[in-house]
Every structure is written in C-alpha cells, then in structure tokens.
Amino acid sequence: MNNEELFKKIISHAKEYGFIFPSSEIYDGLSAVYDYGQNGVELKKNIREYWWKAMVQYHENIVGIDAAIFMHPTTWKASGHVDAFSDPLIDNKDSKKRYRADVLLEDHIAKIEDKITKEVEKAAKRFGETFDAKMFCETNPRVVENQHKIDDIRSRMNEYLTKEDFVAVKALIEELGIVCPVSGSRNWTDVRQFNLMFSTQMGSMAEGADTIYLRPETAQGIFVNFLNVMKSSRLKLPFGIAQTGKAFRNEIVARQFIFRMREFEQMEMQFFVKPGDEMTWFNYWKAERIKWHESLGTSPAKYRFHDHEKLAHYANAATDIEFEFPFGFKELEGIHSRTDFDLTAHSKFSGKKLQFFDTETNESYVPYVVETSIGLDRMFLAIFSSAFNEETLEDGSIRTVLNIPPVLSPYKVAILPLVKKDGMPEKAREIMDELKLDFTCQYDEKDAIGRRYRRQDAIGTPYCVTVDHQTLEDNTVTIRDRDTMEQDRVAIADLNQIIAKRLKLNQYKPTKM
RNA sequence: GCGGAAGUAGCUCAUUUGGUAGAGCGACAGCCUUCCAAGCUGUAGGUAGCGGGUUCGAGACCCGUCUUCCGCUCCA
Numbered sequence A: 001m002n003n004e005e006l007f008k009k010i011i012s013h014a015k016e017y018g019f020i021f022p023s024s025e026i027y028d029g030l031s032a033v034y035d036y037g038q039n040g041v042e043l044k045k046n047i048r049e050y051w052w053k054a055m056v057q058y059h060e061n062i063v064g065i066d067a068a069i070f071m072h073p074t075t076w077k078a079s080g081h082v083d084a085f086s087d088p089l090i091d092n093k094d095s096k097k098r099y100r101a102d103v104l105l106e107d108h109i110a111k112i113e114d115k116i117t118k119e120v121e122k123a124a125k126r127f128g129e130t131f132d133a134k135m136f137c138e139t140n141p142r143v144v145e146n147q148h149k150i151d152d153i154r155s156r157m158n159e160y161l162t163k164e165d166f167v168a169v170k171a172l173i174e175e176l177g178i179v180c181p182v183s184g185s186r187n188w189t190d191v192r193q194f195n196l197m198f199s200t201q202m203g204s205m206a207e208g209a210d211t212i213y214l215r216p217e218t219a220q221g222i223f224v225n226f227l228n229v230m231k232s233s234r235l236k237l238p239f240g241i242a243q244t245g246k247a248f249r250n251e252i253v254a255r256q257f258i259f260r261m262r263e264f265e266q267m268e269m270q271f272f273v274k275p276g277d278e279m280t281w282f283n284y285w286k287a288e289r290i291k292w293h294e295s296l297g298t299s300p301a302k303y304r305f306h307d308h309e310k311l312a313h314y315a316n317a318a319t320d321i322e323f324e325f326p327f328g329f330k331e332l333e334g335i336h337s338r339t340d341f342d343l344t345a346h347s348k349f350s351g352k353k354l355q356f357f358d359t360e361t362n363e364s365y366v367p368y369v370v371e372t373s374i375g376l377d378r379m380f381l382a383i384f385s386s387a388f389n390e391e392t393l394e395d396g397s398i399r400t401v402l403n404i405p406p407v408l409s410p411y412k413v414a415i416l417p418l419v420k421k422d423g424m425p426e427k428a429r430e431i432m433d434e435l436k437l438d439f440t441c442q443y444d445e446k447d448a449i450g451r452r453y454r455r456q457d458a459i460g461t462p463y464c465v466t467v468d469h470q471t472l473e474d475n476t477v478t479i480r481d482r483d484t485m486e487q488d489r490v491a492i493a494d495l496n497q498i499i500a501k502r503l504k505l506n507q508y509k510p511t512k513m
Numbered sequence B: 001g002c003g004g005a006a007g008u009a010g011c012u013c014a015u016u017u018g019g020u021a022g023a024g025c026g027a028c029a030g031c032c033u034u035c036c037a038a039g040c041u042g043u044a045g046g047u048a049g050c051g052g053g054u055u056c057g058a059g060a061c062c063c064g065u066c067u068u069c070c071g072c073u074c075c076a
Helices: A004-017 A041-059 A074-078 A101-130 A133-139 A141-163 A166-175 A220-224 A226-233 A278-294 A340-351 A376-387 A422-437 A447-460 A469-473 A492-504
Strands: A018-023 A034-036 A063-064 A086-091 A099-100 A192-197 A199-202 A210-213 A239-248 A263-273 A303-307 A318-323 A328-339 A357-360 A362-366 A370-376 A388-394 A399-402 A413-417 A442-443 A464-468 A476-480 A489-490
Touching: A004 A018, A004 A239, A004 A376, A004 A388, A034 A041, A041 A063, A041 A239, A041 A263, A041 A376, A074 A340, A086 A101, A086 A166, A101 A133, A101 A141, A101 A166, A133 A141, A141 A166, A220 A239, A220 A263, A220 A340, A220 A370, A226 A239, A263 A278, A263 A376, A278 A303, A278 A318, A278 A328, A278 A370, A303 A328, A328 A340, A328 A376, A340 A370, A357 A399, A370 A376, A376 A388, A376 A442, A399 A447, A413 A422, A413 A447, A422 A442, A422 A469, A422 A492, A447 A464, A464 A492, A469 A476, A476 A492, A489 A492
Parallel strands: A063 A239, A413 A442, A413 A464
Antiparallel strands: A018 A034, A086 A099, A086 A192, A199 A210, A239 A263, A263 A370, A303 A318, A318 A328, A328 A370, A357 A362, A388 A399, A464 A476, A476 A489
C-alpha cells in the first residue's frame, strides 16, 4: 500500500469512526474546514491536556491564559501582520510570477514619470539657463498629457483599491497594456485580495463600525497580556505564558485534510528571558519539546529538526520539529527565538513600558522571547496517522487498530459482559459505574465478544475489561491489552489502580531548568 | 490559481452499448452463544454531490458548478 492509499484510508477511518467529519457536510462541506466528532473531540482534548500539563502544571514558572480571539486592531499593526498579509495580488499565467497589483501600476507610473523627466532634461539642455522647468511642465503638450495620465491612473487606482473593486483594477492593468517583466505577456489572472487575516465588524451598525480581525496567531494575546500577568503573578524572569486556542488564516491553498485548515488551534508558550540568555533557552526548549513528542511512543525516526536559514522579521533563531506524515515530513511545531521584537513593537504602538525590572542589577529591560508553537490539529493528525495500523494476525485475518498512546485515547476502558445473560450485564454495569468516575468508559453487550474487541481496537481503546463466569464466582475480571491482545485476570477491586498506573507509564517529565 | 483523478446507502462497490437503483459489510430490534470482526430472523436507510442540456426516457451522454484527493504554485 502506498502512502496515498494509506492517507485515504486514514481519512475515511477518521470519518467512519467519529473522529473527523467534513464541516457542514449535508451542504457539501466547506473547503478545508472540518469538525471533530465524538471520538475526535476526546482525542483532541487529551492532546491539549497532555501539552498543558507538560507546560503549565509541571513548570512552576509557566502560567496559562486564555485571551480572546478578537483583539484591538492596532495589535496587528504592531505585530506586522497588517502590512505583511494584506495585498491585492495578480499572477501572470505565463511566467507564473505573482505581483502586487498596486506595485505593477506604480511601476507603470514610474515609467511615465521617466518620460517626463527625460523631456524636461532635453528641454533644459536646449534652453540653457533661461529654462523654467515649472513653466515648461505646465505648457508642453506632451508633458501635460503624460501628467494627466499619471493623475488619472493614480486617482483611479486609489479609488478602486479603496473600494476593493479588483475587477476594475485588473481592467486598468489591461487598459494600460502592462506586461509581465519576466514573460513579457499580458496573460493575467484576476486580481485577488490576498488577505491572510479574516475580518469582521465590531458594532452592529454598518456605518462607523470598526474592522476587527480574527487573530491569525495566538501569540499576540500573550504579548499584550505580558504586563498584566507579570504584575499579577509575581513571576520573575525567566517565566512563560502558555495558551491554547483557535487562530484563523485565510490560506489561498488549504489542503491535506486537517494539516492546513483555515480555522485551526494552536498551543503556544512564550518564554520571557533576559536578553543574552535566549540561545540557552532556545536550546533548552528544543530538547524539551522533542522529549515531549518522544514520550508519546511514536518512533523517533518520524521526527526531525529543520533549522530555518531564512529567518522571519522577528526572529534570530528558528527551528521546526517536522513529523513524517503520510504525505512526507512537514512542520508540526515551531521553536523560535523572537528577540524583543514583539514587546518592543507593542511598547511603541501602545506607549506602555513593557519591561521587566531586574532587582539583582537594578535595571529595566525588554525581555527576549523564546516561543514554542504547535498546531493542535497537526498533532492530532500526527498521532492519528501513526496510530492507524492494519495488522495481519497469525490466522491471516486483518485487524484494524489505532495504537493511540493510552494517555491520549478517547476511551480508556471498555466494559464487556462475555454473554448477555446470567447476570453478567448487571455486574459489568456495576464495574462501569465505578470506573467511569475516573476514566472515559464504554459499555458494549451487543454481538460476539471478538467483534466487540475489534470495535474498541478501531477507536483505540487501550483496555477491555471482560466480565465472565468466573467473575460471578470470585469477583475477578480479565483486562485485555489493545496492542498485545493479551489478557490478565485481576480483581475488580484493583482495576482502578491498575489502569491508572498503566496510563502513567512513560509520561513526560520535564528536565530541571 | 493551473493540471490530473474521483463523487451511487454509514463503509466497500455493482447497475453489459441510456429503459422504474442492488449486494456485501455495518447500524438497529430480537434469538442463539463461556474470549478475538464469519450463527439465525426481521427492520430502517439512497430524488445517484448539485444545477442545466440532449432524449419518449439519464446514475450512465454533454455543459456548468461544488467538494475531496494527487502534482505544481503559493504560504510558513
């Protein structure tokens, strides 16, 4: 089976067993938007909790917040998102090059301006010292005409861009006969507003309402709360602020199932450090995060670092943790040394002093930031796709099983009466009522026992507790392990403790800072 | 955005050149069953992705559109 087939199987398994459904499927779905089903929501929640514990609960100097998705519009000016992610773009179909439509028009204007300049220079030479450039420009018919052209183009361009009338922008480009500098052709696509950020209006009146963006990353919610948290928590550098939550990006091409979605969930931690210490912490978190991934038991060969050579405007070091998805190694998590870029920018735009006062040196300074940022949906896909297995058993039959790390499994225990008589269902219900207080449990009495085991395998339940005839005599049950299919006989009274102990096995423990 | 492939029941797929839409599995109800999906009986579930065209008649042919997957591109 090749990877493409495997990926298709994984996607249909996700749907068939209630992990992930296409959004609004009864209306044909919505491109690159997905809903988590009854089992998916549990797995996703467990991943989030596993991360949260590793970050917040296990580190005394890391706290969490939950910032709103809506933020003050100036946030995105300070962060650089407004400038970086909002342009009218047009592609040349022949050269496949993409241009900003306004830049193409400005270049065209510049060419006309060149013509005027040359005209003026020529005249200046001719008339010598008596030459009055201003008078010349106002009276020379060719210059006047070109100047009119420029004014016309510029005013129309500004009008169309303000109105976001991109059809008119394209028409203008075609009317002016602008060609692609690379291919020299006029074979243009439509002008499209490339705006990575989703926008909406705050205030129900259309007039006077402010444009509000849905956050394209959760990190800014942490930066704008830096002062609040520092002042209310008594934390000293180095310390971290963690957050999980939805972010939104209007990707041009959103693909590969839940790998690249327009609405997605991030798990981010911004670690504030003393300037100069950032590389030490960058390396600490690099090692720590890979350790976290490996604690989940997926083969280390599926992970690798990818150091950035070209750095973003805010970073002085950056690496990705890449995971081998069915469609190849792709970014799963980013670890970035963001310097003081964000706090300095917010300081400038807000006028607030976003600094830490170091009582050891009696100095105030803007902390540097080391960020770990992981896509929750991507982590879900990483876990789900590597857990999906079709095993060939000794008798040649095939078992479809999700080898999800037990700590992350949607259901921890299934309680199954061997047969639906002799009081076994009642006994099983009794056990279930106890266990469900601590673990997510499923009860199933329908069909043959073997089939019920396979049903649990398919959703990744690590333990099946079976009530049989012996149970009725001595209050013991069998507990079946999903991965080995082996069974142990244990006392009902010990079940809770045994399961709890097994779930804790190999769990992540942080390295001392 | 460009190119390729696909879309019939929850799933996998039939429906010979156009002639009133079917099976297996699954689900549900019941029977039978002492341990790894294969026993028996019954029930439910589809205006064939959607829209239009050709035709006496379209799941099938044509056009459009939507969605998904793959490659390129883009993004990070």
